[in-house]
Amino acid sequence: MALRRGNLIAMRTAINNPFTPGSDTVPVVWAGRIAQLTDWERVVRPRRLSGLPERGRTILGEAGLGKSSLVRLIAATAERQGDWVTPQLRIPAGTDSLKAVAAAVLALADTAGLAVSREKRIRDLLHRVRAVAVQGMSLTLDRAEGPEPYHALSQLLVEVGIAAMRAERAVLVHLDEMQNVTGENELSQLLIALGDALTHEEPVVAPGGVELSRALPIAVYLTGLPDFADLAGARKGATFARRFATTVLTPIDDDDLTMSLRPFVTDGWEVPDGDGGTTRVWMTPEAAAQIVALCHGEPFLFQLAGERAWYAGASSHITADDVREGWAGVVGEASLHVERILERLPERERRFVEVMAALDPADRTLTTIAQRMGFAEATQLGTTAQRLDTIRGIVERGRPYTFRHRAVEAYLTTSWPRIG
Numbered sequence: 287m288a289l290r291r292g293n294l295i296a297m298r299t300a301i302n303n304p305f306t307p308g309s310d311t312v313p314v315v316w317a318g319r320i321a322q323l324t325d326w327e328r329v330v331r332p333r334r335l336s337g338l339p340e341r342g343r344t345i346l347g348e349a350g351l352g353k354s355s356l357v358r359l360i361a362a363t364a365e366r367q368g369d370w371v372t373p374q375l376r377i378p379a380g381t382d383s384l385k386a387v388a389a390a391v392l393a394l395a396d397t398a399g400l401a402v403s404r405e406k407r408i409r410d411l412l413h414r415v416r417a418v419a420v421q422g423m424s425l426t427l428d429r430a431e432g433p434e435p436y437h438a439l440s441q442l443l444v445e446v447g448i449a450a451m452r453a454e455r456a457v458l459v460h461l462d463e464m465q466n467v468t469g470e471n472e473l474s475q476l477l478i479a480l481g482d483a484l485t486h487e488e489p490v491v492a493p494g495g496v497e498l499s500r501a502l503p504i505a506v507y508l509t510g511l512p513d514f515a516d517l518a519g520a521r522k523g524a525t526f527a528r529r530f531a532t533t534v535l536t537p538i539d540d541d542d543l544t545m546s547l548r549p550f551v552t553d554g555w556e557v558p559d560g561d562g563g564t565t566r567v568w569m570t571p572e573a574a575a576q577i578v579a580l581c582h583g584e585p586f587l588f589q590l591a592g593e594r595a596w597y598a599g600a601s602s603h604i605t606a607d608d609v610r611e612g613w614a615g616v617v618g619e620a621s622l623h624v625e626r627i628l629e630r631l632p633e634r635e636r637r638f639v640e641v642m643a644a645l646d647p648a649d650r651t652l653t654t655i656a657q658r659m660g661f662a663e664a665t666q667l668g669t670t671a672q673r674l675d676t677i678r679g680i681v682e683r684g685r686p687y688t689f690r691h692r693a694v695e696a697y698l699t700t701s702w703p704r705i706g
């Protein structure tokens with residue numbers, strides 16, 4: 287149904303708008319993250335399928351950087367290849383995460399056909415994990431019935447892995463919002479359950495009768511806010527690092543964002559015309575450049591700017607004016623996006639970022655920042671600077687220091703998100 291405005295047919299509607307700010311689906315206008323996608327395709331999946339050890343992946347980053355979307359895209363790719371993947375599993379705050387994880391592993395066990403197994407051992411295991419899905423951590427206190435919940439979970443995951451190995455498929459487990467697992471014992475159990483399945487060595491007999499052992503084709507992705515690094519790193523330390531490789535996402539490069547808008551600029555973006563056919567919506571090169579400039583590498587803001595520009599007019603061409611007009615309506619939301627990130631920072635880290643922003647870019651050294659913050663020695667701020675760099679991905683400790691989080695920088699040093 288094409289909307290008529292006077293003589294004009296509205297080409298751009300809410301129904302055919304391809305931008306998806308804040309949605310949990312994998313965005314169709316996708317930009318970058320090539321390193322992480324390639325890591326799955328070329329390293330994690332082939333190695334695990336070949337029985338080689340490969341660590342799980344932890345992908346952390348501030349809100350809106352695209353952690354969930356990234357791993358959902360990896361999972362969608364895997365599923366298309368026939369792999370077995372968990373549905374998006376967000377760990378809810380303040381609840382027993384073991385229950386949610388048990389439910390996910392049970393779903394994988396179904397996919398693997400274990401539910402109809404005639405082996406008593408597997409039936410017992412399923413029974414046990416079903417109890418974990420209902421009772422979670424409270425089962426820990428009630429040992430009479432069997433092994434600790436985490437042990438049952440990891441055993442079942444191993445069985446799923448063995449079935450996957452036979453079927454020559456990979457298993458992908460994705461747990462999102464890991465920062466919500468705050469109970470220390472709960473987190474331990476969870477990480478041990480997953481880690482034990484990852485490091486499990488399954489004896490196999492190679493052609494020719496040689497006995498070998500191999501890893502199972504199980505891959506684990508954990509995503510969440512940077513706080514998770516503190517929870518897992520500080521307490522579980524070396525074991526965690528041996529079992530999981532951590533990446534902190536940074537904003538998307540402007541080049542990647544520009545490339546993702548290329549189809550709009552060159553061929554037009556195909557959309558339903560509302561009459562059973564299709565039509566195309568174009569973007570002028572200036573409009574595309576304007577979107578890229580406004581969002582400062584933040585995927586959430588990129589989708590928001592695109593969506594608003596889409597709605598700012600109805601014609602077949604999105605112009606730079608459309609982008610500006612659309613953006614003017616979301617200045618408050620864009621501010622809030624950055625303010626939330628700043629508000630969540632511990633006091634000292636937040637002051638560090640503010641003091642650093644107030645300095646001339648060339649003067650942004652640890653020594654000067656420390657002085658301005660009233661510290662006698664730069665070393666007193668060493669940990670703060672390190673955390674802002676390696677854990678949060680907000681600053682980069684070069685000479686001088688620079689901002690990795692470009693929207694935070696723009697917010698603190700310019701009138702952005704206001705235009706002009």
Ligand SMILES: Nc1ncnc2c1ncn2[C@@H]1O[C@H](COP(=O)(O)OP(=O)(O)O)[C@@H](O)[C@H]1O
Nearest residue numbers: 306307308313317350351352353354355585586
């Ligand atoms: N690589 C990407 N390219 C384009 N848009 C993206 C990309 N990654 C995420 N997005 C968009 O950014 C927003 C935030 O993504 P999300 O995965 O929810 O972030 P996070 O989980 O880090 O908070 C969503 O609207 C999503 O569609």
Ligand SMILES: [Mg+2]
Nearest residue numbers: 353354355462
């Ligand atoms: Mg998310």
